[in-house]
Amino acid sequence: MGSVENPTFILAKRLWGHAWIMVLLALLNSMLAVAIATNNGATRVWFAMARSGSLPQSLAKVHPRFQTPVNAVILQAVVTLTVGLGLGAWIGPDKEFELMGAVVTFALIFIYSAGNLGVFLLYSRERTEDFHWILHAVFPLLGTLALFFVGYSSLAPWPTPPVAYAPWMVGIWLGAGIAVLLVMRLTGREQWMLKAGSITQDRADHLKQ
Template identity: 30%
Template sequence: MSAAFMGPAVSMYFNTGYAAGFAGAAMPISFAISLVIAIILAKTIGEFSKVAPSAGAFYVFASKGIGPRSGFLSGWLMFIGYSLLEPAEEALFGTTASSLLKSGLGIDIPWYVISLLAWAFVLMLSCIGAKQSMKMTMILFAGEVGVLLVLCCIVLAKGGHDGIHFEVFSPAMSPSGFSGIALGMIYGMLSFVGFESATTLAEEVKNPKRNVYYALIGSTLLVGCIYIFATFTVVNGFGLKNMDKLASDASPFVTMATQFGNTTLVTLIALAGLSSILAVTIGVNNAIARVIYVMGREKVLPSALGKLNARFHTPTNAIMFQSAVALVLLLLMGFAVGPSNTYGYLGAILTLGIIPVYMMASVGYVLYQKSQSNVRKHPFKNLILPIISSLLLLIPLSASFYPVPEFPYNILPFIVIVYAIIGIIVAKRLERDPERFKRVGEILGDAGSEVNA
């Protein structure tokens, strides 16, 4: 579940270009540092899930360690993280499919037509129940990763664009120094978003103290190694001096398949990318609609959103509400800044929202272990590692403020800050009813628990 939610194919196909725009040929460093952070976080969160196994995940982690208000804010930020993924992915699906149809078959269909078709398909599938389709995405996941790795092996076996260069792991290859690598980490961390989703099943699996822990570590390490291998390959495939081409390429892996492979490989790469986007979109829609449904059922939102469809037993009203919000964002952003930038900007916003959640979980873990007098017993596990992960997460956060990035990346962090302030205001009002306040936080923090259900 964690590996599928990260979506290795879609992450590598599209996040590499954005990361290269900041880090240049040093992009693999951005992903390598992101992997180190993700592994430490996976270990910390896995350890936390041993002592606090719960479907509430980050809400519970922050609440137990720091306090209920921090727990609520964690859930609040996780909610925007998951909810922005749907319009981002649908915009990406539209522009990618449109480009491929035009270049491959000479068929010119506007991106928004294809995006709307994808949106309608996801809406229909969610309304009738997506359990079987989500099982299918697990099979597609294996196929997508297989195709990706085959292409990477072919590119490296043929010597890349002008040889194989290991200096891509040198910070000197970044055009703007470490600040470029740090900004590239925003898309590195975006590629790992979802590694934590296995924690939400802690109440439903056998021996959660063991199995959830190893699921987090194993999936994060596996996918992270794929990321480093793929980023190393794509930089060498384009050539160290062609990072501007990589940054502006809507489908860099399709470009590499065209140059180093054949028609069959190009087709497989294209289909793998599109299916990966669609799979993530379906999962995200299900997850967010479930949260909206529960909030309607608890009368936090209008009660009509908390009703099930009599025929399909799915939260149709909640699904339609989430789909309507996604449609508005898709069209407004898509026509205002273009579909590719819609993915890039929304992806950056949701990552900047989720990074503080990871930090609160780490700090919460330390404080919780301190309250249990366990820090002195295991200082490396219960103090040093969580602090290291929090400090490393400050790298992409600080780079979002200084040196001041170009517009509009300079304003994206402030969008998250405004959203967080609204969350604090909502939390203060809900605190008047402690039981309701706790329940709302649990619901928000449970956003990813039904991604593959």
């Protein structure tokens, strides 16, 4: 980002003169804001999964003074620093940014598509009295098609390494998750799944009221 060849800074210097530094400060501010938001979001996911029983209960511990999920915050910091610094030192920060951006993109395509499917199944099977074909069928379908288009556009033409590894990384990640679910189902340890579903249902009923 500090390279003089960066087109963003070249354009800023030509148009703004010495005030180009404002562009740099704006970029740094945006990067910091995104880092805080994503880490907070990930921390809350660890905390919520632990509270539902799908992760160790220690991650649901709340700090007595600050009322924050302290262990989840520590775990997220360790994961972020380990992956960020380790992968960056291995393949370089630019390549790491491209790779992880692609990994997150493909992962979110599966996550949001599954959410769209879940909306349709929930209202078409269990909450039929509230089912609306536009809200609970057409919109989820259109959203899923848009997500698939993003995925297709990201892969056509096939990207060069390391971005080319992103689909395989997400596939392994997804396969590992499915394997864990199958093992827990075969061993009869499904209570955490039922509890997680009941928590979501209770929140939905509360919002509806």
